Amino acid sequence: MEDFTIKNVSLENNENLEKHRTESFSNSKMAVVRRGAPFKVCLQLGGRPFNPKTDSLKIKVMLGRLFVVMRVTFSKKVSSSKWKAYIAPENVDLQNPSIFITSPASASVGCYRFQLCAFTQNRRKKTCASGKFVLLCNPWCPEDTVFIPFEDQREEYVLNDSGLLFMGTSMNPTSRPWSFDQYESDVLETCLSLLQISPQHQHNRRMDYLKRNNPVYISRVVSAMINSEDDRGVLKGNWSGDFKQGVHPSSWTGSGEILRQWAQTGHSPVKYGQCWVFAAVMCTVMRVLGIPCRIVTNFNSAHDTNDNLVIEEYYTETGQKLNCGKDSIWNFHVWVECWMARSDLGFGLDGWQVLDPTPQERSGGVFCCGPAPVKAIKNRGFELLYDVPFVYAEVNADVHSIVLSEGRMVSLAKDTERVGSFICTKAVGFSRMQNITGDYKNIKSPTATLRSTTSTSSEDSTLRRARLSKGVAASLTLDKYPVAGEPVCFTVKITNMQRVAKTMKVHINAQVKEYNHSPTNTLMESHGAIQLAPMEVKLIHQQILPVQYEDVVGDDLINLAVVLQDTSTQERVLAAEEFNIASPQLTIQIADEDSIIKNKKHAATVTFTNPYSHPVSGVLTVAGAGLIQSKVHFRMHPLRPGGRMQQEVIFNPRMAGTKMLQAGLSLKSINSTIRGFKMVFVNRA
Template sequence: MALEISKVELHVKENNKEHRTDDVTVKRLMVRRGQNFKITLKTNRQFQPDTDTLIFTAETGPKPSEEKGTRCVFGYPKLTGAKKAWTALVQESGRSSMTLAISSPADASVGSYNLYMREGSHTTPQSITNMVLLFNPWCTEDWVHLPEEAERQEYVMAEEGIIYRGSADRIGPLAWNFGQFEEDMVDICMKLLDMNPKCLRDPAEDFSARCNPIYVGRVVSAMINANGDRGILAGRWQTPYSGGVAPTKWSSSVDILRRWYKSYYSPVKYGQCWVFAGVMCTVLRCLGIPCRVVSNFQSAHDTDKSLTIDEYYTDQGVRPKESHDSVWNFHVWVEGWMKRPDLSGDSTYDGWQVLDPTPQEQSSGVFCCGPCPVKAVLEGHTDLKYDIPFVFAEVNADQVIWMLMRDGSKHRLHTDSSQIGQKISTKAVGAYRREDITASYKYPEVSKKERLVFEEAVRRGNEHKPRPELPLNPPALKLEITDEKESITGQDLELSLLLHSEHLQELSVQINAQAMRYTGVPDSLVYREEKDVLLQPKQDLKISIRIPFSLYGTKMCWTTAV
């Protein structure tokens, strides 16, 4: 008597719980690669492994192909000559049912799969289910495997978090709802992958490449912004925010992703760096790639890979608006956890990778950044993939101050190697507090090791460019500006300027206060004062400064820092 299968039980609730996706749904099968899930077949008689055969087919993408790894035929007993891929093993077998454990390989493409089955004597397969396959940080063979359970709970499972903003001396937490387990998030994230230009050009190749978290991370980085594709967020760094939502009004990725999906993939207005990063963290965690949001204070934007940030001032002490390089009060990106066997035969560059979805500079013609190994940034290995010179400059560039002379020439005043990249921050594991991870990006400032790494970064990344000039001798005059009291919006600013000289000096001191966006773009002058002073040798001179709110308040932008 031929074996007949009357019913297939998917054990969705149990399987999803085992695969830690039951917070998403218990209505459809959603599993992680490299890990068993079970199905039970109701049969007309007991399965006989000597004579009976079950043949399964798993397919993903519009053009499934065994050659590209998007189609796999497997069976029980194991098919002769079948490649190491999906597997089916019997867990229990009875007179009228059998339970099988099915597993995908740990390097299967993530995405939506159709699973078919037929009994060996039949030629027509029957559809079992449409299921979702995700990355698996719990699987040791998966490239995104994260060893510590506490970190998996934080960087994959946590739906709430903190994004840090402000300035190095005033870091402020912003509560953010990632919401990656909202039931519609998986479909939205899969659609995001489907809408990327690489998929639209060659879907067969794109679906095949979705086995690789390096590829997926780079695609997501490009699709979070809407520059050059049908991405999620349009960026805007100045008012007005007409036709959209001001970036500071967002506090959740969920609303943004739903708006994009429901608008048939029109960009949501508007985002800035922390919004881009928050949304990307949601997408990566949803797909199963461990992810955390990282904030860098005094963050450099180096446009020419020189690893220096050039700031220009007039002889009146005012910064003109024209400048390619800039220093942002803060900048926010994400880190994704994955192996990097494309860079090294060992685990040298495995671990946290910078992925930055904010559209700053193009990478291979696309507005994306990363994945960039944090370990490569630490050691100055700027000749590796991807975008390491740009990230290295963000956290460790030298800042060069120039004076623009009236005849058009420029004079280098000072080089500072310690101001860029301060208090690099992320939310601590299992706690609502800030964790400083600066040491994972660079060695202590002004240390010998830090300078050696900088020279290594210059050598590796700028072989055909002139080497940055060495720092000048210590300046003859030292200046320091400090707060006399805490600066509170709506009140006058009370500051002090401290001057110190090794020699007797008679000076005319020009004090200018200039508004500036958090991205480092200078705005108009709000305060100006000039004083003649006599500095005694080796003594400090303090000048008190008061800037009335009536002068600077009109320049405050209530949706970005100034």
């Protein structure tokens, strides 16, 4: 009888994809499996059947130059710390046997090669076959250090390919849709190449492969490789306002186009990114690698350059905020959290870890940040790895607001609650925010946890913005959340706290502000004087008209300040507020949205109503991972004030499950992009 040979070996089967929760990677050129769980290799033999008594099979698994050789057995007993290969004894087809390979739950992440060799009784090698597979972390495996115990969280933080980023201000957060695109063409391969391009791999490939078993190590490599400050990283940061050499950071809608551009240009940095773009791309890479990841926004995020946990802000005596000092407060800053065990730090620090790929400070000589345990940040574990003091300052620094007159300080106000006032992430399974401020810091009062999303005149808001002096108290509150097309109405409350009459000069100043910079141009100011009777309280009602602020709608903000000056004592009091003006929304409607089927065309209608006082025109862009192959663009002709635009969009879903259809309207006359999104559930058939 003709001796047996291995004619074919295959890893491409639906069983592996389904059991390893990697079916959405089905367009990858390689099989994608998760560590710590068995995957099936199908053999097709030629000649006589395999004889377990006289024949044997061995498998050599290779990652770079590292390898392990294992004999194929008939025992299903496996070890969580060793590679194992077996033929299931209860269902043996000796002509076309199926081999199950199990990797350790601590195996290194990467693209593996394997070689299967057959031996006859005299141990003479008869034939060999080879293949490749991608091994990822496994949040479903209790022995894996990235194991997260709840299925809804695994669905959200590993499998979900879309999400929301939160921006704006703490009192008026806005959401921005983002497509993580981890299942789009070539994204998996690009994320793996990111590890190969890293300086750690180029410097010592063997050591890099060995360390890739640890999500702490992987996350630091990825954090550094998302920015391009000291390596061939993915994104070039730009906060200058000049984006002519690349793409405005606000124009990006997903990670896939960024990662593909980086790969297609020979790993040249993509221009440009800012904090939310860095974080969103890192979230994609971590989810691809199997490490649970979510995006976090810290509102009023401090950058404390001198480590004194104090941020100084300076104003003129007429309320204009000055651009001086090295410390800064960003209205919002976006980073990621990854879920992992931290056996390197001892007991009690497992769980969410802060990682920040935005280049701000060096960590271990490299522009990266984390993983810093959230529990350590809350409990001031400054001696722990990595970067706990830096993140602690971002959420806990005090703010000193100083009024200068002829270079001399004439007023000082201290605020211990503004920094890190609201920290949030997307809720599991819902398109809304989840308040996680209490994970990072001890909440001082119940009102601090009840930050309203419908009113800015809450007691907490008013009290926090009250500025006291010996004789006068001042507070500044918005009457309601500012909305594009409507006046911004606000109230200055002035209280005479003494039993003597006072004459007060009142200076009000409103400036344009980017989220990460001090304010620049003044868009509104007023100067006047009022008389206060003993113990009198007066309210000054003011407004900023749409024609004054329309260029600020979108990502920019407004810094509003009032400075009071007692004409008799020359004492000054400052109250300030920073706010964003909510953009109008695009609405997306889908007919028969409950019966959307994979591989069948459907129609969506995007609607926009112009709230501005002048005609607007622009370009509408619609995208949706798994729904639309590539972005589609529509030119919008001038639309009169109050006018309505409707655009039909055809989409053909390629993937089942919940997907995001998103639209953005870039306006020509206003530096703003109007956005909208709709979650779409696609049935298999």
